[in-house]
Amino acid sequence: MTITEVSGKFNIPHDTLRYYERIGLIPRVGRNKSGNRDYSEDDCRWVEFVKCMRGAGLTIEVLIEYVSLFQQGENTRDARKELLIEQRRLLQERMNDMQKTLDRLDLKISRYEQSVLEAENELKR
Numbered sequence: 001m002t003i004t005e006v007s008g009k010f011n012i013p014h015d016t017l018r019y020y021e022r023i024g025l026i027p028r029v030g031r032n033k034s035g036n037r038d039y040s041e042d043d044c045r046w047v048e049f050v051k052c053m054r055g056a057g058l059t060i061e062v063l064i065e066y067v068s069l070f071q072q073g074e075n076t077r078d079a080r081k082e083l084l085i086e087q088r089r090l091l092q093e094r095m096n097d098m099q100k101t102l103d104r105l106d107l108k109i110s111r112y113e114q115s116v117l118e119a120e121n122e123l124k125r
Contacts, residue, residue, distance in 0.1 A: 001039040010047050017047065025050055025063055027071065056091050 007014050020026045021037075026046040032038040039047070046067075053063055066083055069076040 001044065003037045003039070006039045006044060006047060009044070010051055012047065012051060020047070020050060023060070023064060024067055025060060027067070053087075056087075057094060058087050062087060 001009070003014050003017055006012070007017060017026075017037075021029055026043065029037045029039055029043050050063060054060075062083065066080060069080045069083070
């Protein structure tokens with residue numbers, strides 16, 4: 001796939017894809033005869049993985065570490081697993097905090113709705 005196709009498929013700007021490759025966030029992408037990037041299915045899986053993890057709040061540094069460990073081979077399997085477990089724990093904490101915020105917003109909205117109902121009832125009297 002071309003960089004334009006990958007960019008469209010994952011809704012990631014061309015420059016971001018190039019940056020991810022340059023910093024080692026995704027493994028080096030192969031080139032076609034013309035020297036243009038030619039994304040394989042494996043490359044696309046890496047792009048999808050990075051997009052998902054970034055969306056979940058993982059830092060670029062953590063993802064670079066993960067990719068580096070992955071490229072070192074099977075002897076890093078436990079380290080990769082521990083890294084993912086820690087990131088999951090941090091994500092769960094953020095989700096808990098977000099749930100508290102959502103609950104608070106729901107309460108505030110409910111209070112506004114209740115005050116509107118009370119005002120409407122006053123008008124009916």
